[in-house]
Amino acid sequence: MVYQLYYWPTIQGRGEFVRLALEEAQADYVDVARRKNGTGELLKMLAQGATPSFAPPFLVAGEQTIGQVANILLFLGGAHGLAPRAQARRLWIHQLQLTMADLVAEVHETHHPISVSLYYEDQKKEAKRRSAGFLAERVPKYFGYFETALAAAPRGGYFLGARVSYADLSMFQLIEGLHYAFPASMARLMPAYPRLAALRGQVAQRPHIAAYLASKRRIAFNREGIFRHYPELDKQADK
Amino acid sequence: MVYQLYYWPTIQGRGEFVRLALEEAQADYVDVARRKNGTGELLKMLAQGATPSFAPPFLVAGEQTIGQVANILLFLGGAHGLAPRAQARRLWIHQLQLTMADLVAEVHETHHPISVSLYYEDQKKEAKRRSAGFLAERVPKYFGYFETALAAAPRGGYFLGARVSYADLSMFQLIEGLHYAFPASMARLMPAYPRLAALRGQVAQRPHIAAYLASKRRIAFNREGIFRHYPELDKQADK
Numbered sequence: 001m002v003y004q005l006y007y008w009p010t011i012q013g014r015g016e017f018v019r020l021a022l023e024e025a026q027a028d029y030v031d032v033a034r035r036k037n038g039t040g041e042l043l044k045m046l047a048q049g050a051t052p053s054f055a056p057p058f059l060v061a062g063e064q065t066i067g068q069v070a071n072i073l074l075f076l077g078g079a080h081g082l083a084p085r086a087q088a089r090r091l092w093i094h095q096l097q098l099t100m101a102d103l104v105a106e107v108h109e110t111h112h113p114i115s116v117s118l119y120y121e122d123q124k125k126e127a128k129r130r131s132a133g134f135l136a137e138r139v140p141k142y143f144g145y146f147e148t149a150l151a152a153a154p155r156g157g158y159f160l161g162a163r164v165s166y167a168d169l170s171m172f173q174l175i176e177g178l179h180y181a182f183p184a185s186m187a188r189l190m191p192a193y194p195r196l197a198a199l200r201g202q203v204a205q206r207p208h209i210a211a212y213l214a215s216k217r218r219i220a221f222n223r224e225g226i227f228r229h230y231p232e233l234d235k236q237a238d239k
Numbered sequence: 240m241v242y243q244l245y246y247w248p249t250i251q252g253r254g255e256f257v258r259l260a261l262e263e264a265q266a267d268y269v270d271v272a273r274r275k276n277g278t279g280e281l282l283k284m285l286a287q288g289a290t291p292s293f294a295p296p297f298l299v300a301g302e303q304t305i306g307q308v309a310n311i312l313l314f315l316g317g318a319h320g321l322a323p324r325a326q327a328r329r330l331w332i333h334q335l336q337l338t339m340a341d342l343v344a345e346v347h348e349t350h351h352p353i354s355v356s357l358y359y360e361d362q363k364k365e366a367k368r369r370s371a372g373f374l375a376e377r378v379p380k381y382f383g384y385f386e387t388a389l390a391a392a393p394r395g396g397y398f399l400g401a402r403v404s405y406a407d408l409s410m411f412q413l414i415e416g417l418h419y420a421f422p423a424s425m426a427r428l429m430p431a432y433p434r435l436a437a438l439r440g441q442v443a444q445r446p447h448i449a450a451y452l453a454s455k456r457r458i459a460f461n462r463e464g465i466f467r468h469y470p471e472l473d474k475q476a477d478k
Contacts, residue, residue, distance in 0.1 A: 047384075050391055051331045054338045054384045064327045068337040070309075071330055088303045091310055092290045098307040099293045101337075105344055113352050114365060115372035126353060126365050133354035145286075145293045152289055 003029040006042045007057040011225035012177070012218075014104065015057040017069050018076070020169040023212040025080035031217070070097045073166040082166040089160065096149060096159055096167040100174055103142045104226060107177065110134050111228050120230070131233035135185045139178065143193045146171060150195035157195070157202050164206065171196070172203035177227030182234040242268040245281045246296040250464035251416070251457075253343065254296040256308050257315070259408040262451040264319035270456070309336045312405040321405040328399065335388060335398055335406040339413055342381045343465060346416065349373050350467050359469070370472035374424045378417065382432045385410060389434035396434070396441050403445065410435070411442035416466030421473040 003022065007015030009031070022029045033042040033056075045065075046053055053067030059075070066072050074094055077083025084090050113130040114123040149159060156162030159171075175196060179186045190197055203209055212218055221227055242261065246254030248270070261268045272281040272295075284299075285292055292306030298314070305311050313333055316322025323329050352369040353362040388398060395401030398410075414435060418425045429436055442448055451457055460466055 047387065051327075051334065052384070052387060052391070053334070054341070054381070064330070066330055066334065068334045071334045071337055074333070075326075075330055087314075088290075091303070091305055091314055094313070095290065095292070095305065095307045095310045098310055098337075098340075102293070102344070105341070109348065109352075113348075114368050115376075117372060117376055129353050133356060137354075137356055142293070145291070148286065148291060152291070 001028070001062055003027055004032050004060040005029050005057060006032050006045055006060070008042075009033040009038055010219065010222070012173075012221060012227070013057075013225045014069050016173055016219075017166075017170045018057050018059065018072050019217070020173055020209065020212070021073055021076045021080070021082055021166045023217075024164070024166075024169055024206065024208050025076065025082060026208055027076070027080060070094065070101050073097055073170070077166045082164070082169075084160065084163075084165070093159065093165045093167045096146070097170055099142070099145070100167070100170050103138075103174060106134060106138055107181070108226050110181075110233060111230065120228075124232070127230070127233060128235070131182075132235060135182060135189075135234075139185075139189060140192070143189065143196060147193045147195050150199065157198055164203070168199060168203055169209070172200050172209075175200045177221065177225075180221040181227040181229050183229070184234050240267070240301055242266060243271050243299040244268050244296060245271050245284055245299070247281070248272040248277055249458065249461070251412075251460060251466070252296075252464045253308050255412055255458075256405075256409045257296050257298065257311050258456070259412055259448065259451070260312055260315045260319070260321055260405045262456075263403070263405075263408055263445065263447050264315065264321060265447055266315070266319060309333065309340050312336055312409070316405045321403070321408075323399065323402075323404070332398065332404045332406045335385070336409060338381070338384070339406070339409050342377075342413060345373060345377055346420070347465050349420075349472060350469065359467075363471070366469070366472055367474070370421075371474060374421060374428075374473075378424075378428060379431070382428070382435060386432045386434050389438065396437055403442070407438060407442055408448070411439050411448075414439045416460065416464075419460040420466040420468050422468070423473050 005015065005018060005022065007013065033039050042056060049065055051065050057069060057072065058065055058067040059072045066075050083093050110131040111120050111127050112123060113126045120127065153159055154161030158164050158168045204213065244254065244257060244261065246252065272278050281295060288304055290304050296308060296311065297304055297306040298311045305314050322332050349370040350359050350366050351362060352365045359366065392398055393400030397403050397407045443452065
């Protein structure tokens with residue numbers, strides 16, 4: 001089966017969590033919108049069919065069209081061995097993914113706290129306040145949580161121990177993205193999360209992921225995606 | 240099996256999506272934190288065990304502890320006939336639920352656009368701007384999407400047609416909550432979404448749901464939950 005991934009062609013964004021799983025699984029896929037006239041195809045498909053999507057990404061898998069990142073990963077995880085078969089552990093990995101989705105939404109709010117329809121410049125003051133609290137309170141709360149989850153796992157460095165799952169790939173992406181967006185703050189924060197730092201390195205060195213990251217398929221971080229680097233938002237939020 | 244639901248005892252909040260599914264299924268459950276000293280039990284359990292939760296609600300089901308609303312509903316849906324068995328439709332219902340979760344997060348942002356750690360009064364100005372855009376653009380976008388999904392469904396009024404799923408219960412709760420928080424705006428908006436209005440009525444009349452809504456188990460909406468009524472946020476956002 002050749003999957004069709006539909007996502008914006010110029011950003012990592014939410015689509016990247018799906019791309020990483022497809023790459024790790026060595027699945028055959030077409031990143032549809034990156035082809036000629038691909039964005040038009042994406043927009044045409046978005047609200048179509050029996051299972052329309054509210055927003056990209058969505059994945060066409062034969063007869064099925066699946067939307068929502070965590071839902072796509074639930075599907076791909078089952079189909080490609082990136083999630084446990086046993087229900088309890090499958091739900092645990094999904095729970096971690098959904099918590100990451102909450103964090104991703106909060107990352108987006110750091111640069112768009114008032115409206116997605118307004119430019120960043122029109123909500124910059126609010127973005128500064130939001131980002132200061134995000135870095136001082138929310139990142140430590142989330143990262144502390146994920147660090148605890150890793151500490152409770154069997155040996156091996158991943159959330160399931162020695163076996164990689166889609167949640168590990170997403171965690172890697174979250175750490176990468178936050179380092180791009182908030183380099184100074186993350187350099188200051190990360191020493192408190194050695195297990196997360198180790199997971200990041202371990203995922204980056206997986207052969208299929210390393211090959212992907214070095215390829216042209218990996219779009220560079222930029223100021224259109226979820227993770228954006230605005231130096232004025234990357235301030236030390238002293239208490 | 241008797242489930243233990245852990246959620247804040249004085250609000251509907253995110254826990255209500257789980258309560259509605261438990262009630263519709265007539266599942267045996269204890270709403271732990273509503274018992275004497277229950278909040279202490281909740282806080283003690285929150286970060287415990289092999290599958291800790293980032294935040295309530297979480298559900299203990301025998302040996303399993305499951306967090307994240309959509310994940311709990313995925314589990315309960317399968318166990319109690321509130322989700323399809325076939326994978327494609329099961330993922331579709333989950334996709335709808337995850338899109339509702341995104342909307343719920345945006346509802347929370349209407350009164351806390353800057354920080355969850357600040358009082359509403361300290362971000363009221365920003366909350367007004369956020370709410371205006373939310374009501375003018377986001378609610379119509381989400382409701383238009385869900386209305387389209389109902390229009391594409393088989394006859395019967397629910398997302399699967401004649402058969403109710405947890406996504407229908409959650410949609411009901413979302414519509415209820417938005418009417419509580421933004422009564423004037425919702426009165427103005429709802430005529431454009433007749434299928435959603437019909438679903439709301441249909442869910443409310445289901446015998447187990449009607450009994451629950453009339454019982455003391457249903458906590459009233461209030462200003463501590465996700466859906467909060469601040470009249471100053473319920474303004475017509477004319478263009």
